[in-house]
Amino acid sequence: MTDARAAAADAAAAAATEAYQRIVAALIRITGDWTLAEDCAQEALALALDRWPVDGLPDNPGGWLMTVARNRALDVLRRGTVERRKLRELAVLALTAATAEPEREEIVDDRLRLIFTCCHPALPLEARVALTLRTICAVATADIARAFLVSESTMTRRLTRAKTKITEARIPYRVPTGPARAERLPGVLAVLYLLFTHGYNADGEPAFAEEAIRLARLLGRLMPDQAEVHALRALFLLQHSRRHARRDPAGDLVPLDRQDRSRWDHAAIGEAVGILSELRESELRESGPAESGPYALQARIAACHATAASVADTDWIRIADCYDQLARLQPNPVIELNRAVAHGYAYGPEAGLDLLARARAGGALDDYPLAIAAEADLTARAGDRVRAADLFRAAAARAHGDAERRALLDRADEL
């Protein structure tokens, strides 16, 4: 396929996804019936695939799809017993791709309601991720089931239970307002993050990482003033930029310092760096020093790595500073470990060893091979090669896989 045709196909797929999201979101708002909304949207898309190659593209494809889906929903509801009000609302659902006027004070994109409802904390976490994939990203239930390592019928039951709870416990189809919105947003972002990691892990579904990036972009358009939403997209892009370099041909993880940096996706890195500098500018415009959120800090750390020519050329002082802030926001042993490593590069191995000893004081990292490997690395750079080699062997004894064990034993032998 030529580039132009590939681009046209991508644009058509993106338009179809957006139309699907708008249709599902509007039909759920009016009918309250999640399954009906999904079925009607699917049928409209199927009919489009059937008709458009024959009849040609309609003037307003989004409006065409919305009308078909609406008519299908009307047919189904007329056959059942349904309140006249719902039928009336459906009948006036605009013929354009725009949705009917929201009945409430604030004009909110229906898709934002859909995202907040799918990510409601009263639903089990795994169901939130699955429901988001199914309802917003239109991913097939079988594909979601495979990523979660369950059978399709189990996943279908899980999705049905979640939809039943939304209906029966009356989880509102609404974006929370006021302080509740700020309280709920981190939960929404956590679902997106989990969705991304399902795409990023070795046994995951790579397409989910792309879905997470698209969702973060949509959320950023719908909530432009929320810095953490944009920061999360930057973080996704930076992690995703290493997708071709982070595994060797056998599928084993390649550590950052041994990755072929020419294979990183520099367009994605450029986009992420652009997002972060815009965030920095708007932070500076705000009155007073704005506190950076956890995703902004993680993204800045990832950007330092992504824009460095090598490990030695990395801006470790900036990374150490970001970890200091992150450790204050989200104190946990793994962040403390990374903080110690960063300080080791920024201010010398003794500074790193000192922080590492404090991070390990509670015993939380005792069986964590990376903590021992970090101590080994810092010890080697501090000059005690014999002790460092012993530590690398101790880390290897606790390694989780053959590749990790081999890599750690190689480090011991190199000393």
Next chain:
Amino acid sequence: MKYLMFVCTDTEPDTDPTPEPDINVWVDRHDASGQRLQGMALAPKSTATTVRVRNGQTLVSDGPFAETKELIVGFDLLECADLDEAIEVARTHPMARNGRIEIRPQADWDRS
């Protein structure tokens, strides 16, 4: 929509030292708003009696039907527009900090 709030104890209560909300203020506020229809605190579990009927025989026994560390110590019946409103009411109950609260909607037999 009616929701029942089960007010329970919890083995790990809140450690926040700020004073907890006053239960009488909570009751008065939500009675006035129309969100709390009724409710009561319950006597200790040592006073509980369990009743079953099997093959026409009434079986009465001492104690609660489930032996758990968390006990139901009271309930409140709410009338709320949706789950978020019920969560907001539950959040301000003193036992949300001292214990935990389970919110269950009324069954909708017409729908299922």
